[in-house]
Amino acid sequence: MTQNGHGRVTIVGGGLAGLASATYLARAGHHVTLCEKASTLGGRAATHEHKGYLFNVGPHALYRKAEAAAVLDELGVRFSGKSPTASGGFALDRGTKHALPGGFVSLLTTGLFGVSAKIETARVLATLQKVDTAAWADVTVRDWTEREIQHPDLRRLLLGLFRLTTYGNDPDLQSAGAAIRQLQLALSANVTYLDGGWQTLIDGLRVQAETAGVDLRLGRGVSHIERDCTVRLRDGSTLEAEAVVIAASPDLAADLVVDGRATVLGQYADDAVPARAACLDIALATLPVPRATFALGIDQPLYFSVHSASAKLAPAGGALVHVARYLGARKSEDPHATERELERVLDLVQPGWQAQVVDRRFLPAMTVTHGVPTAKNGGLAGRPAPAIPELPGIYLAGDWVGNEGALADASLASARCAAALIGAQLRTSAAA
Ligand SMILES: Cc1cc2nc3c(=O)[nH]c(=O)nc-3n(C[C@H](O)[C@H](O)[C@H](O)COP(=O)(O)OP(=O)(O)OC[C@H]3O[C@@H](n4cnc5c(N)ncnc54)[C@H](O)[C@@H]3O)c2cc1C
Known part of the structure; x- marks a missing residue:
């Protein structure tokens, strides 16, 4: 030295x-x-290119106003891309598509749940940013939803949104404070899908x-x-x-x-406690239903998003789609059955997709993060x-x-x- x-x-x-x-x-x-x-x-964070399609390792979205963006800015790393929109998105429940309650209009129109759950959803979404996350660091996601949320249908929606924003699927272990913080970040500033991939x-x-x-x-x-x-x-x-x-x-x-x-x-x-995901990454020649770009599983831990709708990831006319199942800390017990399940999501949201496949890749159990913040350890x-x-x-x-x-x-x-x-x-x- x-x-x-x-x-x-x-x-x-x-x-x-x-x-x-x-x-x-x-x-x-x-x-x-x-x-x-x-x-x-x-x-x-690598991206693999095939026939002009850019495959991230499963669905990747960068939080717009969080630590990674700040570090990349400090280091002079520039990137471009757009935020996905929840408007027009679907909530998948018991094999049916409903409007995903992401905003006022979709909340009014969704068939996902009835009036009393809608009223509570409006109240919870309006006050979520004010929740003191440190106060809930050592409480599990399950306990928080049971203590703070009255309507079971809203509890199910929130568990789906926590899966989406944390990639975790262990509500009996995950810290509510850390999970609420992720949801606050997503609702206040959204994420970016990156042009050219990660x-x-x-x-x-x-x-x-x-x-x-x-x-x-x-x-x-x-x-x-x-x-x-x-x-x-x-x-x-x-x-x-x-x-x-x-x-x-x-x-x-x-x-x-x-x-x-x-x-x-x-x-x-x-x-x-890791968070794992089974990922089906698909390149399509065209998107059979162009407006159907996002869906979130409510009764099942499922995800669907057309990343090329917001970022440059596919050649003109083509689409790069990510479908995933949140596994929690577990590995998929039956990868073959999981892959079929992800195909059924595509059948529901993008009927006719099979005829458009240019390339596909199934990753049965990717470790998304090695360390989900747990309530037992006091969260972050x-x-x-x-x-x-x-x-x-x-x-x-x-x-x-x-x-x-x-x-x-x-x-x-x-x-x-x-x-x-x-x-x-x-x-x-x-x-x-
Ligand atoms: C499916 C999926 C979806 C994700 N989605 C998101 C998202 O939407 N938003 C988000 O913020 N994050 C997301 N992530 C997480 C994000 O990709 C990771 O947190 C991040 O890339 C981890 O970077 P890292 O450098 O910490 O670890 P890694 O990327 O795992 O890098 C570790 C490196 O160490 C190398 N290595 C291992 N052993 C040795 C050895 N013996 N000697 C030398 N080198 C070694 C490996 O080859 C590897 O290159 C996702 C991850 C996955 C898998």
Whole structure:
């Protein structure tokens, strides 16, 4: 390490979190090496192109006014796209389509529920922004809906909206405070579907990382990390550093660090509640029903959205559609049956879709986030911090780390936080 506090840092993982923390650290003057086991960057934020259609890894939407957008702006990563509109969307209940109550008109006209539920829905939607989410951090989503919502039909709608905004489907575990915060974010500022897919974020971060001087090593899997921050790669080489950021899953963090399972990392891995989803990603030559662009399951944890209706993801006339089932922490018990179920959603919303298929991909159990905030751990505040006092020099970043945001917002916020903490650590050791 140099006297001005500039040191060497190794980053494990080349997804959003790894690239962002690497860029912050390199901009601060540190010598940064990023190791990614795959031959390409991006992790779960990568986009795959086929015949002019751009496939994100399942449905991806960026919260417009949350931590990820702030970090990307700070790092100079630009993107474009549009917000999907809920108007004209469907609520799917017991095999029937209803107007999704997203606004005043759809609330009046929907056949999803009767007058008393409509009156309570109008009241709850009007006051939701004022709910103090911290006060509900250690209460489960199920308990909140049972205590605060009178009408069972509105409870079902809210559980559907929580699934949509958090990707979680474990209301008996999920923190109500964290889930309400996601719904507040979605209702107040919406999300953006990105032109070119989430790969534009990865490409933008790569440019910023390289410009800042990050040494990007692709196809270089890490096999383990010594307690003194020496990183050993699968090819037998080693990297010495003063600090390491593990920007990957809780299981990987526990397994990579030597004897990590015996440390607090083992507990983090055991405690983490993932949110998984079965995703059917489909490219269509044309959309049979152009106005039917969004549907949310009410009795079943299902999702349908035509992402190309809001973002440039398909060639002229074509459509890129995402259909998903929220699995919660479980894996799909019968992937074949789940895929058929997702096809039935398409049958209901886009009859005639089969004849238009250009390409399709079924992902039976993607981990959307490794760390759903739970009521037991006090919501966002209970997630592991980026610094690990028991393992000085080793830091964490990812969607299961830190007390800010969910999903990609948590990945990027924890990446920024880990970089700031490392900067402080290296300055302190230089001064000592
Ligand atoms: C289906 C789906 C839908 C989603 N929708 C949304 C959404 O709408 N909104 C939202 O905000 N977020 C969404 N997400 C979540 C978002 O994609 C992730 O939170 C984010 O991409 C995670 O980035 P990361 O860098 O933390 O982790 P990852 O992307 O998982 O990156 C970890 C990287 O580490 C690498 N790695 C693993 N092991 C090693 C090793 N031994 N050595 C070196 N490298 C290694 C991996 O190859 C990977 O590239 C979704 C995710 C999925 C799967």
